[in-house]
Amino acid sequence: MTPDPVPLCDINAQYRALKTEIDAAVLRVIGSGQAILGPEVAAFEGEAAAYCGADYAVGCGSGTDALVLALHALGVGPGDEVIVPPFTFFATASSVCRVGARPVFADIDPVTFNIDPAQIAAKVTGRTRAVIPVHLFGQCCDMDAIRLTAADHGLYVVEDAAQSLGAEYRGTRCGTLGEVACFSFYPTKNLGTLGDAGMVTTNDPGVAKTLRALRVHGSEVKYYHKYLGYNMRLDAVHAAMLRVKLPHVAGWLTRRQEAAGRYDALIEAQHLSGFVQRPVARPDRRHVFNQYVVRVPAAHRDPLVQHLKASGVGVEVYYPLALHQQECFQYLDYRTGDFPASEEATRTVLALPMFPEITAAQQERVVSVCSGYLRQRLRTAA
Numbered sequence: 001m002t003p004d005p006v007p008l009c010d011i012n013a014q015y016r017a018l019k020t021e022i023d024a025a026v027l028r029v030i031g032s033g034q035a036i037l038g039p040e041v042a043a044f045e046g047e048a049a050a051y052c053g054a055d056y057a058v059g060c061g062s063g064t065d066a067l068v069l070a071l072h073a074l075g076v077g078p079g080d081e082v083i084v085p086p087f088t089f090f091a092t093a094s095s096v097c098r099v100g101a102r103p104v105f106a107d108i109d110p111v112t113f114n115i116d117p118a119q120i121a122a123k124v125t126g127r128t129r130a131v132i133p134v135h136l137f138g139q140c141c142d143m144d145a146i147r148l149t150a151a152d153h154g155l156y157v158v159e160d161a162a163q164s165l166g167a168e169y170r171g172t173r174c175g176t177l178g179e180v181a182c183f184s185f186y187p188t189k190n191l192g193t194l195g196d197a198g199m200v201t202t203n204d205p206g207v208a209k210t211l212r213a214l215r216v217h218g219s220e221v222k223y224y225h226k227y228l229g230y231n232m233r234l235d236a237v238h239a240a241m242l243r244v245k246l247p248h249v250a251g252w253l254t255r256r257q258e259a260a261g262r263y264d265a266l267i268e269a270q271h272l273s274g275f276v277q278r279p280v281a282r283p284d285r286r287h288v289f290n291q292y293v294v295r296v297p298a299a300h301r302d303p304l305v306q307h308l309k310a311s312g313v314g315v316e317v318y319y320p321l322a323l324h325q326q327e328c329f330q331y332l333d334y335r336t337g338d339f340p341a342s343e344e345a346t347r348t349v350l351a352l353p354m355f356p357e358i359t360a361a362q363q364e365r366v367v368s369v370c371s372g373y374l375r376q377r378l379r380t381a382a
């Protein structure tokens with residue numbers, strides 16, 4: 001008998017647990033006749049801002065929208081450069097292009113996978129306007145060093161916190177570690193809806209006001225357009241679902257951390273730590289493990305992925321190609337070899353199943369499938 005498959009992420013587990021409340025919230029929106037923005041969105045914004053410790057939260061259509069709105073609201077545009085890591089989700093860099101600016105890549109710290117502050121300073125020119133530190137996989141960047149560099153050169157700091165709602169840096173939650181922070185509520189994020197949604201947080205009332213205008217075609221008064229804005233609004237049905245889930249995020253993040261600790265212990269116990277490098281959580285941050293990403297020797301990565309998939313274990317490679325190597329960014333004129341830490345990461349990383357409801361038995365299965373692969377390889381090598 002083959003054991004049950006272990007999914008990479010169980011999207012429906014939260015719905016099963018909160019079905020009564022979520023159904024009621026959705027029906028309330030259906031009955032209200034207010035489909036887009038409105039009181040449900042305003043209420044969510046207030047609750048989410050409070051959770052992040054920010055003065056303002058502005059809901060929008062996705063995490064990608066959040067990045068575009070944030071850059072635009074700060075006045076980043078044509079002729080400007082924005083420093084971003086090449087090892088991140090595509091939208092971190094594409095949003096820079098969307099406002100007419102140029103992404104400039106700075107390599108990552110190979111231990112945390114986050115942008116290396118020393119590399120940022122080396123990439124600053126007279127045209128640099130902002131830097132986007134991405135809190136990858138659930139762990140904040142080295143924000144003190146980044147803020148220092150940003151202050152030295154007069155740069156805005158735009159947090160890409162899409163994967164890291166609830167993560168902390170030296171006791172402060174992400175969301176106020178720069179001028180603005182961008183969040184995603186894509187289904188697999190720490191707080192997810194049943195579709196696309198996002199949010200920008202800030203402590204600057206002027207920026208918040210501009211963000212609110214930009215997301216509705218740049219108008220503060222309907223049909224009078226102050227800015228060349230966008231349709232990047234948050235739907236009430238998503239806000240209603242997110243309001244039901246938000247109070248549960250604290251518990252879910254604790255369970256993610258517990259699951260990460262269990263993986264760590266299992267990898268040690270099965271004597272795999274020479275083969276599987278565990279993620280490193282810095283002691284001055286709270287890593288909330290949106291993903292549990294390990295590294296294995298490059299020659300073993302793809303065969304291990306295949307073995308896990310064939311054994312019914314969900315696995316994913318975040319990310320198989322660095323951004324400076326993407327076809328659409330060839331015009332930026334980078335070469336393979338320019339960002340060795342990012343390129344090495346693309347060859348060695350893999351994400352194991354991680355979600356708050358994952359059970360110890362499921363995790364044991366994942367790790368024993370990994371050790372089964374290694375034993376099989378050692379046998380063929382002998």
Ligand SMILES: *Cc1c(COP(=O)(O)O)cnc(C)c1O
Pocket residue numbers: 062063064065088089091092134160162163183184185186196197198
């Ligand atoms: C998910 C993600 C985004 C984009 O969010 P969407 O809601 O999918 O548009 C941006 N940056 C990072 C790092 C992400 O993981």
